[in-house]
Amino acid sequence: MKQAFCIPSPAVRPSACPGLLRIVQAKDGGICRIKLPCGRLDVDQAERIARAALQHAGGVIEATNRGNLQIRGIRAGNEDALIGELLDAGLGPRTPGADDVRNLMVSPAAGVDPQALVDISPLAAELLATLENTPRLHALSPKFALLLDGGERLAMLEHPHDIWLCALPLEEGVGYAFGLAGCPPVSANDAPALAIVPATQAHALIIALLDLFLELAKPEQTRMRHLQENHAPAELLQRLQERLGDALLPAGEWRRAPAQGNAHLGVHAQRQPGLVHIGAATVLGRLDTRQLLGLADLARRYGDGNLRLTPWQSVLLANITETAADAVIHSLHAIGLLTDASEPLARIIACTGASGCAKGLADTKADALRLGELLPAGEEQPGIHLTGCSRSCAAAHRAPFTLLAVAEGRYDLFARQPLGNGFGQLLGHHLTPDEAAELLASLTATRSFTR
Ligand code: SF4
Structure with missing residues (x-):
């Protein structure tokens, strides 16, 4: 589907965050972020992204921790042509001002996960349409983020969201617990949900919350956590009750069932008998064009013609017959993707680092590869995050272990x-990757870490 508006447009706001219409410069060239609705794109779109990345940039494509893709290393002078090709592939927003508000996360297994209480996809589609078609909502920050959780076993519950909703069973049908500026509560110590809303009111609740935020927030308050510095959750809930009538119910001690670890990797049965979804991780969040074209080919031959990007910087292929699973796994390995959670590189994340970011104090990608060679294999091993500075771009959550660069290679x-x-x-200061690997191996051998 071709979008008709011209680029660049005055409706595109200045921001440090890349967007599809706002290419931001980095040390290694321009970055264009393609926000994918619910992390999904079809195989034609994937192929067009791969071709555009080769033609207008260095062929490096990144899977982000919000289930999006970005092309980096865009050559000066190629920006408009690249944007035009992505718009032509139907990857842009419905209007230029709507690109920034497409920050809605759902489970990559929405609609196919056997543990889900509801297929969240229709509500997500309705909400995305409202966000894009309602100009007053385009004032939200490019970072303002929403989570819709259908109760899937494959769920990212660690990323804080400005607004989150989680499905739960009610006496009559399904409802949603919801909360602000945080994560769904899983353990007793977690901040509780604010209240529960029946499914029929979920869309109205989110729009009411967004309107409330935009009315109350001062210009410098761009996130819900900022607003809560002046407005306590109880006050926000009362204002919400006034807007929604008697729709809201007390959440009490409700807790979300824990997600299944590593369900984004390998083969997993779907709710549809005889079908599976298969997950594969990129190495340190990067895909080359050959890999993206290979994924598109697999989705076309064995799956439903779509790719689902995940917040673990991995890809999910859904609706594959059980009998084809081995062939797909073999092909994923052949193009250099990881499907086994026991592989060290499947649990290491690293930001761009000094090779592509001026703020980076170390080449995090190269050091992460070295760490991957040294660390022991094992599914129960903890996640490790290498970050080139304290901004922590690669991780929206706190990893069990973080290596913060303090100097080149340290x-x-x-x-x-x-x-x-x-x-x-x-735990350790000024460590080389080899020294860090040794310390990490001894800590994990004695299980001295918090999951
Ligand atoms: S965490 Fe720091 S070094 Fe890494 S990409 Fe972000 S700004 Fe750059």
């Missing part, structure tokens, strides 16, 4: 604490 090692802030407890 890192401070932190372990996540259950209730702490920041990266956690400092």
